Amino acid sequence: MRVEPLAEAARMLPNQDPAPGAMASVPAPRMRTQCAICGVREACLACDLLPAPARAEFTGCGSRRVARGKHVYRAGDAFSALFTVRSGSCKTCLPLPDGREQVTGFQLSGDLLGLEAIGAGVHRCNAIALEDSRVCVIEFAGLEAAALPLPELQRHLHKAMSLEIAREHALMLVLGTMDAEERLASFLLGLSQRYADRGLPATPLHLHMKREEIGSHLGMKVETVSRALSRLRDEGLVRPELRRLHLLDLAALSARVGARG
Amino acid sequence: MRVEPLAEAARMLPNQDPAPGAMASVPAPRMRTQCAICGVREACLACDLLPAPARAEFTGCGSRRVARGKHVYRAGDAFSALFTVRSGSCKTCLPLPDGREQVTGFQLSGDLLGLEAIGAGVHRCNAIALEDSRVCVIEFAGLEAAALPLPELQRHLHKAMSLEIAREHALMLVLGTMDAEERLASFLLGLSQRYADRGLPATPLHLHMKREEIGSHLGMKVETVSRALSRLRDEGLVRPELRRLHLLDLAALSARVGARG
DNA sequence: CGGTCCCTTGACAGCGTTCAATATACGTGG
């Protein structure tokens, strides 16, 4: 069992984060140059943990391109596979009866998609690519079978699911206790941290999602997102350039999240 | 694999719930008269799914009394075991640096506690009994080991975790899109449904938690909870009697949740 | 019986939503 993801997980959780209040995320698996099964760059859940003999048998793993705006899966689809984001990024959103949607999360490379569907056997949210992306398809039946003789793989799956739960607890805290500026600061710090985890520059960060999608994720309207962003800009904490955003003062952003982080 | 929990899970999720908008919950396992291992009434995760031979070896399961207001575990505790509520009820809450708390959930009999700690190896929230309760202690190392040769047990665990994730997505929707009355109506409908799942009368329901705890869970202040409750009372939808609450019009409550459920 | 905790209600202020207008970026087709 690699230990880095655990350490990252601990850091990302409330009260222990170096950037207090930053929204927790499922830590990215340490990147490798190539997936042993799919032959695509970077590692994924199954590829990374299956020992060589099992890998040869585990054929339920393949990669798939997803163009910007296209679905990885739709609410209502029967559940059969998990996905990991290999490159690009996605959003997951619960559809509402009136046509609106609640964005439940944004996924960067290495993040898992579809964990919410194992229990019911049906996907409950839409997963949509925010940019041209590539996902790894992991047949869940095969994964479960492969995990039976492999404690390491089983533990990895359990941890990924548990971290997702912890991440959502942190988001509940954001939605339940913070005002607009705090929510936005928390979101930006978390995103920056996740970029850094992946070896990308933590600033400037490229926002692949619309303001409206950020708002849906944070429980705010577009106008409120824009206004909060403008206030953070006026205070010298960030420099927004549409989809590009410079973080100018991480400490001040953390302080802005304050006692609620 | 029993099928009832699956059906229940599907019902509890957005867009498919018989009480639209009711907050989703992890369905209670179908009750049995006695746990085969602990000898306590009702079944639990491990007890119910371990075949007889494995059961004899699995000693990491025992029950524990928890008095009202006492902790099942505390934030910061090392993770070693999951818990199921056998009787009574609990709350889980994320502590905030300033001493306040965010209630992440209420657990009734049959519900699992501690799933959020598997990933980090450390509990991130407090679990506190709302009334004199009894919990079943399930050593996680033993459970994982026991699950290795048992696909059924493994799947059960995966489903429980996945349903927890789906439940929290639904709560994010509540926190992100609903106003005070809708949140409260959704909460009460969900609670009523969970009581019914356990064979208890769906109304009147006994609220073991304080208004303040309901508020923390729903992202509202005590006064707002009280006011929203009074409005629902004035409209003839509920009849509150302090900790006792009659649901007078389920259909109207569902309608109140409206298009957002 | 007194004290504390919990719940409810009122008045007011503040923040976020709503409605509206404007500006800018992007995509499409000429």
Add this chain to the structure above:
DNA sequence: CCACGTATATTGAACGCTGTCAAGGGACCG
């Protein structure tokens, strides 16, 4: 390459809901 239309982002003004502050009543416990 330019022109146009659409989508996205920002900003302003007024309204409404929820938070805040304050007071009072009632249940439970020692």
